[in-house]
Amino acid sequence: xSSGPVTYLPxxxxxxxxxxxxxxxxxxxxxxxxxxxxxxxxxxxxxxxxMLDERYKVKYGQVADRLGVxxxxxxxxxxxxxxxxxxxxxxLLQEQNLAHKGKxxxxxxxxxxxxxxxxxxxxxxxxxxxxxxxxxxxxxELALQYSPVNIEYHEVDIEGxxxxxxxxxxxxxxxxxxxxxxxxxEAEKRTIGDALRAxxxxxxxxxxxxxxxxxxxxxxxxxxxxxxxxYGHSMTxxxxxxxxxxxxxxxxxxxxxxxxKSIEYNQQELQVIFPLRDILKAEVIAxxxxxxxxQKFLLPDAKPGSRLAKNMTVRDLxxxxxDNLDATGYASTASTVVKTAEKLAGPKEPQQGTCDVCGxxxxxxxxxxxxxxxxxxxxxxxxxxxxxxxxxxxxxxGSAEGKELRVCYGCTVTLAGSGKQFEWPMRATxxxxxxEFVLTDDEDEGP
Amino acid sequence: xxSSADLPxxxxxxxxxxxxxxxxxxxxVMKRPKNLQKLCKECFFLVFETEIHNxxxxxxxxxxxxxxxxxxxxxxxxxxxxxxxxxxxERYEYGLELVLLSIDEGIKGYRDDSLATVKRNQQQYEMELxxxxxxxxxxxxxxxIVSCAGIRSxxxxxxxxxxxxxxxxxxxxxxxxxxxxxxxxxxxxxxxMNILRGDTARLENSCSILTQSSGSxxxxxxxxxxxxxxxxxxYAHYKKLDYFSTECTYAPxxxxxxxxxxxxxxxxxxxxxIMDIIYSGEHFVLAQKKKVTKSYKNGRxxxxxxxxxxxxxxxxxSVALKTTKRDGNTCEKCGYITSNKICKxxxxxxxxxxxxxxxxxxxxxxxxxxxxxxLELLSF
Numbered sequence: 151x152s153s154g155p156v157t158y159l160p161x162x163x164x165x166x167x168x169x170x171x172x173x174x175x176x177x178x179x180x181x182x183x184x185x186x187x188x189x190x191x192x193x194x195x196x197x198x199x200x201m202l203d204e205r206y207k208v209k210y211g212q213v214a215d216r217l218g219v220x221x222x223x224x225x226x227x228x229x230x231x232x233x234x235x236x237x238x239x240x241x242l243l244q245e246q247n248l249a250h251k252g253k254x255x256x257x258x259x260x261x262x263x264x265x266x267x268x269x270x271x272x273x274x275x276x277x278x279x280x281x282x283x284x285x286x287x288x289x290x291e292l293a294l295q296y297s298p299v300n301i302e303y304h305e306v307d308i309e310g311x312x313x314x315x316x317x318x319x320x321x322x323x324x325x326x327x328x329x330x331x332x333x334x335x336e337a338e339k340r341t342i343g344d345a346l347r348a349x350x351x352x353x354x355x356x357x358x359x360x361x362x363x364x365x366x367x368x369x370x371x372x373x374x375x376x377x378x379x380x381y382g383h384s385m386t387x388x389x390x391x392x393x394x395x396x397x398x399x400x401x402x403x404x405x406x407x408x409x410x411k412s413i414e415y416n417q418q419e420l421q422v423i424f425p426l427r428d429i430l431k432a433e434v435i436a437x438x439x440x441x442x443x444x445q446k447f448l449l450p451d452a453k454p455g456s457r458l459a460k461n462m463t464v465r466d467l468x469x470x471x472x473d474n475l476d477a478t479g480y481a482s483t484a485s486t487v488v489k490t491a492e493k494l495a496g497p498k499e500p501q502q503g504t505c506d507v508c509g510x511x512x513x514x515x516x517x518x519x520x521x522x523x524x525x526x527x528x529x530x531x532x533x534x535x536x537x538x539x540x541x542x543x544x545x546x547x548g549s550a551e552g553k554e555l556r557v558c559y560g561c562t563v564t565l566a567g568s569g570k571q572f573e574w575p576m577r578a579t580x581x582x583x584x585x586e587f588v589l590t591d592d593e594d595e596g597p
Numbered sequence: 598x599x600s601s602a603d604l605p606x607x608x609x610x611x612x613x614x615x616x617x618x619x620x621x622x623x624x625x626v627m628k629r630p631k632n633l634q635k636l637c638k639e640c641f642f643l644v645f646e647t648e649i650h651n652x653x654x655x656x657x658x659x660x661x662x663x664x665x666x667x668x669x670x671x672x673x674x675x676x677x678x679x680x681x682x683x684x685x686x687e688r689y690e691y692g693l694e695l696v697l698l699s700i701d702e703g704i705k706g707y708r709d710d711s712l713a714t715v716k717r718n719q720q721q722y723e724m725e726l727x728x729x730x731x732x733x734x735x736x737x738x739x740x741x742i743v744s745c746a747g748i749r750s751x752x753x754x755x756x757x758x759x760x761x762x763x764x765x766x767x768x769x770x771x772x773x774x775x776x777x778x779x780x781x782x783x784x785x786x787x788x789x790m791n792i793l794r795g796d797t798a799r800l801e802n803s804c805s806i807l808t809q810s811s812g813s814x815x816x817x818x819x820x821x822x823x824x825x826x827x828x829x830x831x832y833a834h835y836k837k838l839d840y841f842s843t844e845c846t847y848a849p850x851x852x853x854x855x856x857x858x859x860x861x862x863x864x865x866x867x868x869x870x871i872m873d874i875i876y877s878g879e880h881f882v883l884a885q886k887k888k889v890t891k892s893y894k895n896g897r898x899x900x901x902x903x904x905x906x907x908x909x910x911x912x913x914x915s916v917a918l919k920t921t922k923r924d925g926n927t928c929e930k931c932g933y934i935t936s937n938k939i940c941k942x943x944x945x946x947x948x949x950x951x952x953x954x955x956x957x958x959x960x961x962x963x964x965x966x967x968x969x970x971x972l973e974l975l976s977f
Contacts, residue, residue, distance in 0.1 A: 351866060351867075352866075353866045353867050354867075392792065393789070393792065393793075395877070396788065396789070396792060396873075396874055396877040396878070397863055397867070397870050397873060397874055397877075398867075398870075398873055399869070399872070399873030399874070399876045399877055400877065401874075401876070401877020401878065401880060401881060402877070402880050404877075405884070459862065459865055459866070460865055460866060461866075462862070462866055463866065464863060464866065464867060464870075467859065467862045467863055467866070468859070471855075471859050474855075475855075483793055486793065486794065486795035487792055487793060487795070489795060490792055490795040490796075490797060490800070491792075493797050493883055493884055494881060494882065494883060494884060495882045495883060495884035495885070496882065497880060497882055498882055514880070516876070519876065520872075522648070522651045522652070522655060523648050523651065523652065523823040523872065524631060524632060524644075524648065524872075525643075525644040525647045525648050525651065526619055526634075526644065527619070527640075527643060527644065527647065528617075528619040528620035528621075528622075528640050528643070529619075529620055529637075529639035529640045529642070529643040531620055531622040531623070535622075536620070536622030536623055537622060538622075539611060539613075539616055539621060539622045539623075540620065540621040540622040542613065543613050543616055543621035543622075544621065559873075559876055560873070563869050563872075563873055566632075566869075567867070567868075567869060
């Protein structure tokens with residue numbers, strides 16, 4: 151661990167922390183030696199710097215009247231980054247609460263999206279099930295640490311959500327995405343989890359699931375009255391996201407997916423912030439290491455499924471790539487990538503509409519682009535035998551007819567790869583899930 | 598009716614699932630790397646060629662009667678390019694006059710063999726061939742450059758010099774258009790590398806199919822921009838094209854290597870990823886630069902340097918004269934297009950000249966590449 155971005159010093163080191171000059175240093179990060187307290191303080195500063203806006207401060211008088219009660223949504227996966235962000239933000243609120251006699255800069259709302267078990271192996275998710283079936287029991291224990299701060303908590307079960315508006319989606323040879331309404335009784339039994347498991351590869355599953363999560367989180371922020379969403383993504387994770395989006399043909403959305411900005415969602419203004427964007431993944435892990443109370447809530451990162459190359463997802467591969475760069479002393483690549491992404495803007499061309507599947511704006515004609523370079527015309531048949539085969543083939547398969555959807559490039563390619571007659575809901579379905587499947591809703595409980 | 602059709606059908610019955618997914622009449626022989634479609638040879642040839650035709654026509658690459666030089670190395674990409682351009686030129690009546698243009702970098706055991714392939718291609722495709730060598734242009738062989746500058750920077754030198762050599766070769770033939778065999782994999786790699794290196798200057802235009810500049814009469818284009826490397830190999834294989842398949846013996850570019858590895862892994866789980874990356878790359882748009890207010894950036898110092906006060910120092914230590922940089926600037930030394938005072942090739946060559954004296958003059962005519970190859974062949 152000598153060349154990584156964080157170097158842990160041996161326990162018997164004589165080096166002192168370069169900040170407080172009192173305690174023994176435990177690690178070397180950004181060319182400075184830190185004791186645990188100073189390191190965590192230094193890192194918290196980075197989060198606070200990104201949430202300096204007035205709306206997150208304790209407000210009095212006119213400012214308070216103008217801004218009202220601000221609510222902030224934090225999606226919590228119980229992974230290292232989102233736990234660390236929760237700890238930082240809740241500690242900030244605790245400080246504010248104690249210093250201002252119960253007044254806080256904002257109300258915190260935490261949402262946990264229960265991910266479907268995609269490995270098809272029931273034992274893999276057993277831990278998740280037992281921990282979360284209790285309806286946020288685990289979270290109540292976690293939130294106690296930040297008393298008297300009251301944190302609103304919700305869980306959404308993606309697995310069990312039923313596909314009511316399920317559409318069978320077929321992508322034809324010209325890359326038109328055709329929706330075929332599926333027979334009603336059959337569709338009602340299918341859930342999002344079923345649909346994802348029917349998807350051809352893990353990589354495509356991941357893409358669809360992240361679209362669904364993104365939509366759910368935005369929808370939930372509206373439902374809970376939050377005007378800000380804070381994500382726990384570290385710098386490394388954001389760099390990863392930039393590369394993943396590029397690889398998935400969603401490069402057009404980079405400027406709105408990894409940059410702090412306000413977006414418009416269903417006619418409402420939403421602030422999206424990544425408060426850990428200046429912190430590397432290795433540093434997040436270090437922060438967690440110094441916080442034993444937080445560590446026990448960490449959900450093991452063990453991804454189910456084999457590590458066979460063909461079972462990897464795009465994100466697995468890019469994560470591996472950045473891990474390798476970290477280990478070989480090129481940790482600065484992550485920062486370069488994120489900074490490059492910050493310089494990107496949206497397309498110059500006027501918007502033609504929004505994607506029926508993911509909701510991103512469409513500025514070009516991806517179907518035309520695709521069909522120009524992926525031609526599907528047949529070479530003429532020359533013998534009678536060949537013509538006979540073609541005649542027989544023609545009767546065995548009918549052609550697809552249905553409503554043609556407006557779909558962005560990334561979704562078109564993902565759906566084309568997911569297999570024939572793949573079922574996936576249109577974007578509007580996310581709202582139904584939010585309306586029906588909020589499992590725990592403990593906002594009425596007092597502190 | 599031919600005699601084969603009289604044979605009992607059952608003996609040769611092809612299952613519907615084994616039929617070509619496009620014509621449904623012939624047996625599929627391959628899975629198309631781009632989308633895993635099962636295709637017969639005939640349909641593969643047709644779609645592959647048509648896609649390149651589409652790329653050429655939608656970018657309006659050629660004009661009727663144009664004389665076009667094909668940058669030919671003897672490798673698979675340029676051999677297939679020559680073959681396909683000949684086919685398409687005849688099929689769609691582009692009216693092009695095609696010429697093969699090869700560069701002899703002077704790498705023993707690599708380029709001399711591949712040039713032999715190009716010479717055979719010349720006969721096969723009945724095209725004119727022009728060979729331009731580094732030796733005659735720059736008075737250096739790549740082997741000498743490597744022994745002088747080291748093997749690690751070999752691609753930097755070779756790349757810069759070849760780009761210029763191609764232009765000079767084309768100019769010699771009075772040709773204004775050079776086509777190269779850069780394929781989709783190369784494009785995708787470049788897009789990834791530009792992001793990983795934060796090369797915003799190249800980010801927006803890294804995928805343009807045609808590059809030209811007002812300072813150079815020669816434009817270059819990449820008709821294989823959307824063609825997968827694997828499909829080019831398959832095309833060459835099924836068409837039984839004659840190409841040279843050894844990679845250059847000097848070190849590959851290290852950083853490109855990591856991007857290539859990543860791309861290889863991604864291609865295995867998402868065959869469309871090469872196209873997807875190019876789609877992303879084609880649509881990257883840089884945000885307008887935010888204006889930095891001088892007073893904010895350097896508030897205390899009222900005499901903050903403005904851009905006009907800055908002095909540009911050239912790599913050779915001289916001070917640049919005040920000229921506005923613009924597209925179409927040319928090298929003061931050789932007249933080649935450059936964005937600086939002196940072009941990169943001249944800078945590199947000047948550096949080499951300085952150290953030529955230090956290079957060993959052991960009379961050996963064999964370069965490091967040849968030596969490497971000989972060592973490879975040794976067995977115990």
